[in-house]
Amino acid sequence: MTNRKPSSSIPGWIHLLFILAVFFILRQVSTTSREKPPRKETAYVTIDTSALLKETTQLITPVKSSSVIPTPFSNLITTAPVNDILIEPDGSVWAATEEGAATYINGHITEYTSADGTFPFEQATSLLLSKDTLFVSGFYGVAKRTKNKFITSNIDISLIWDSLQDGASTWFSTQTGLYLVTEKDENPVKIDKDSTNNGLRYNWCRNLLRTGSKLFIIQDSCLSIWELSLPASNPNSWKRIEYSDLNINSPVNSVGFDGTHLWLATNSGLFRILPPLNEFGMPIKHSAELFTTLNNLPSNKINTVLGHKGNLWVGTEQGLAVVTQGGSIKQIVPDKPYRPLPIRALSFYGEILWIGTDSGLQFINTAMFQLT
Amino acid sequence: MxxxxxxxxxxxxxxxxxxxxxxxxxxxxxxxxxxxxxxxLDFQNNTIKIGVIFPFTGEHSERSKQALNGLILARDNINEAGGIQGKTIELLIKDTENNLEKTAQTARDLIYKNHVTAIIGGFLPKDARIIQLLAERSKTPFLTPICTHFDIAKSSQYTFRTISDDIAQFEALVNYTNDILKAKSFIIIYDNELYGYESAKRYIDLAQKAGQSLSVTLPVSNKELNFKETLDVLKVYNPDYTLILAPEKTSALLVLQLREIKYENTILGANRMSSQSFIRLAGMDSESVVVTLPFNPRSGGQRADYFLSAYNEKFEKIANADAAISYEAMMILAIALRQETADRKIIREILGSLHGWDSIIGAGGFDKYGNQVRPSEIAIIKGKQAVPLTMEEMF
Structure with a gap:
């Protein structure tokens, strides 16, 4: 006969179970009070983009020459602050965010973060698609998409501010220079101040834009331009436009091309560089025209610009605007009384404009209005 | 027992x-x-982490260490008084080693790995610019008590500056050269590093608006030791005054060589030339140089007296302007943290609403851009000290 101590009428395993239950309840309370609600795999009110496109034929209304265009914005798809957007040919939307990567497919958002082990780094700045592989780069390196998570790629570069896919070449602009990765060789080739014999003014390269044979690099106090048909090591392959010559004193956040002119987005307004790009080879002194809230921009803090079909789309701290081919600036505002969000990234998929904001993703159908 | x-x-x-x-x-x-x-037990949440980024090694180490001492004194005062909302301040101190890549790496890690509540630092404009852009992107409040570049606070929502900026200093210098020197012509010698020209341009605009004429601008490199060619040009123009906008070492070499060529008109400089490192390098030749003074203990009254004695007791050193303004920066941040200790966006909003305070430096406040509104004072170097102008000297 087992001599069991009559110390308690409740069996011991119930004590253990009780402790475990208390632990889980307290842990849950503690976690939920400190952390944001989980965002993974959350279903959102779906606005089917293809449906919107079909509707456009009926919805196109010639907009009066108003300077403000109220437009239906999709519901906000909540993510961490968005730094870049890429849309795959099948319509899958990807975002590089301040916490990793996020994708929006079939009305569902999935976030990949270092916290849950699905993304190797704490942050991401830009996206590119190379040979059907999605690469997400950021301040900690380059991640590569595998089946259901991201892993560190073999491209050993960090402190990446921007990246650009250009046929067989991939460009990374970083704190320490420009890096080129080709399809044949994953080892990045570094292009910096020394290797260009001072053609590149500084090592810190921020945003990139390629048009034709020219690569434009946003730097700390100038715009560096590389004529790609000439070798980087030849200083004559490089040109630079000093911001001080354009009366630009703020950091330049983005560079865009509307098909005619280059545009610089700064914290003190939008600058159109003169003369037009096709006259850049001529010995003309560059100047810039400044556009601010006085010209109907919603804010002077311009975070990003994107050229599309002759128009320039402008993402500002207080919403969206567009500089039309005719030169007028129109604010694109939500048709409901929502406060416009700070815009950090823009990307087109057909006529759908995807907007990356401080709080997540939104889109509008730009075919719903005419820009005259 | x-x-x-x-x-x-x-x-x-x-x-x-x-x-x-x-x-x-x-x-x-x-x-x-x-x-x-x-x-x-939530150990992590019992501290408020503040990142500190300065070049503690290299030519700016002396000023950086003084700034750090000011922050340490402020931290200790706050923590000894019970902390903020029961939490203590923890400083995560990082050395940029005077290297831009290292600046970017340390700022990145403080933001994304250490999840600091705010960053205090930024020495040269090029360091401050990197921290500014990383802070802006990640929405982390960034306070600089040292960088005076005119655009650092203005062009960013998350950057705040507790030292009077270049423009405030230039305004004081232009007023002095107009009202006291009655100057008509001037020369600027500026360092041709990043942002040197932009700052010089700001001064030229202000002086020309005041009716002065620019004789010539003379860029110099911080790597140069002999400025004979530059000073030969200066002799030809013989302006009413010469303004030097360069780091302490280059400024000291220029002043020594100006004295050698018997340049007798007034030499002026901004806050970097009121530092002990400049005065020590230039020695007796620094006498009578006119500078801007970021910290005048007379303006801070008893608070400044307390700060100076506490600093001296703790570090066995005399506090300089970098220590005092850094102390003030930490205290300003603490005011914001008293209302919110975790949400960086809210902390930014509170900092942005601090338009007036009275500190060890005297009355101050942020303008709508987060830039210090305190006017800059003028001092003359006498007996190896930057001595504020007396009322009599001002008239």
């Missing part, structure tokens, strides 16, 4: 007796319970 020992022995006996009565499940529940309690 004996009574207490008896009590402890009795307690242990009772505890042993109780434990003997437990079965295996109850006994295994005890360490589990202790583990639960341990995990529930």
């Amino acid at each position: 004996k009574k207490r020992d008896n009590f402890i022995i009795a307690f242990i006996k009772n505890l042993t007796k109780t434990l003997k009565g437990f079965d295996i499940y109850q006994l295994s529940a005890i360490p589990l319970l202790m583990l639960v309690l341990f995990l529930l």
Whole structure:
């Protein structure tokens, strides 16, 4: 006969179970009070983009020459602050965010973060698609998409501010220079101040834009331009436009091309560089025209610009605007009384404009209005 | 003593007796319970992490260490007074090693790995610019007590500056050269590093608006030691005054060589030339150089007296402007943290609303851009000290 101590009428395993239950309840309370609600795999009110496109034929209304265009914005798809957007040919939307990567497919958002082990780094700045592989780069390196998570790629570069896919070449602009990765060789080739014999003014390269044979690099106090048909090591392959010559004193956040002119987005307004790009080879002194809230921009803090079909789309701290081919600036505002969000990234998929904001993703159908 | 020992022995006996009565499940529940309690203690949330980024090695180490001392004194005062909302301030101190890549790496890690609540730092404009852009992107409040570049606070929502900026200093210098020197012509010698020209341009605009004429601008490199060619040009123009906008070492070499060529008109400089490192390098030749003074203890009154004596007691050194303005920056941040300790966006909003305060430096406040509004004072170097102008000297 087992001599069991009559110390308690409740069996011991119930004590253990009780402790475990208390632990889980307290842990849950503690976690939920400190952390944001989980965002993974959350279903959102779906606005089917293809449906919107079909509707456009009926919805196109010639907009009066108003300077403000109220437009239906999709519901906000909540993510961490968005730094870049890429849309795959099948319509899958990807975002590089301040916490990793996020994708929006079939009305569902999935976030990949270092916290849950699905993304190797704490942050991401830009996206590119190379040979059907999605690469997400950021301040900690380059991640590569595998089946259901991201892993560190073999491209050993960090402190990446921007990246650009250009046929067989991939460009990374970083704190320490420009890096080129080709399809044949994953080892990045570094292009910096020394290797260009001072053609590149500084090592810190921020945003990139390629048009034709020219690569434009946003730097700390100038715009560096590389004529790609000439070798980087030849200083004559490089040109630079000093911001001080354009009366630009703020950091330049983005560079865009509307098909005619280059545009610089700064914290003190939008600058159109003169003369037009096709006259850049001529010995003309560059100047810039400044556009601010006085010209109907919603804010002077311009975070990003994107050229599309002759128009320039402008993402500002207080919403969206567009500089039309005719030169007028129109604010694109939500048709409901929502406060416009700070815009950090823009990307087109057909006529759908995807907007990356401080709080997540939104889109509008730009075919719903005419820009005259 | 004996009574207490008896009590402890009795307690242990009772505890042993109780434990003997437990079965295996109850006994295994005890360490589990202790583990639960341990995990529930939120150690991390008991501190507010503030990142500190300065070049502690290299030519700016002396000023950076003074700035750090000011922050340490402020931290200790706050923590000894019970902290903020029961939490203590923890400074995560990082050295940029005077290297831009290292600046970017340290700022990145403080933001994304250490999840700091705010960053204090930024020495040269090029360092401050990197921290500014990373802070802006990640929405982390960034306070600079040293960088005076005119655009650093203005072009960013998350950057705040507690030192009077270049423009405030230039305004004071232009007023002095107009009202006291009655100057008509001037020369600027500026360092041709990043942003040197932009700053010089700002001064030229202000002076020309005041009716002065620019004779010539003379860029110099911080790597140069001999400025003979530059000074030969200066001699030809012989302006009413010469303004030097360059780091301490280059400024000191220029002043020494200006004295050698018997340049007798007034030499002016901004706050970097009121620092002890400039005065020490230029020696007696620094006498009578006119500079801007970021910290005048007279303006801070008793608060400044307390700060100076506490600083001296703790570090056995005399506090300079970098120490005082850094102390002020930490205290300004603490005012914001008293209302919110975690949400960086809210902390930014609170900092942005601090338009007036009275500190060890005197009255100050942020403008709508987060830039210090305190006007800059003028001082003249006398007896190896930057001595503020007296009322008599001002008229």
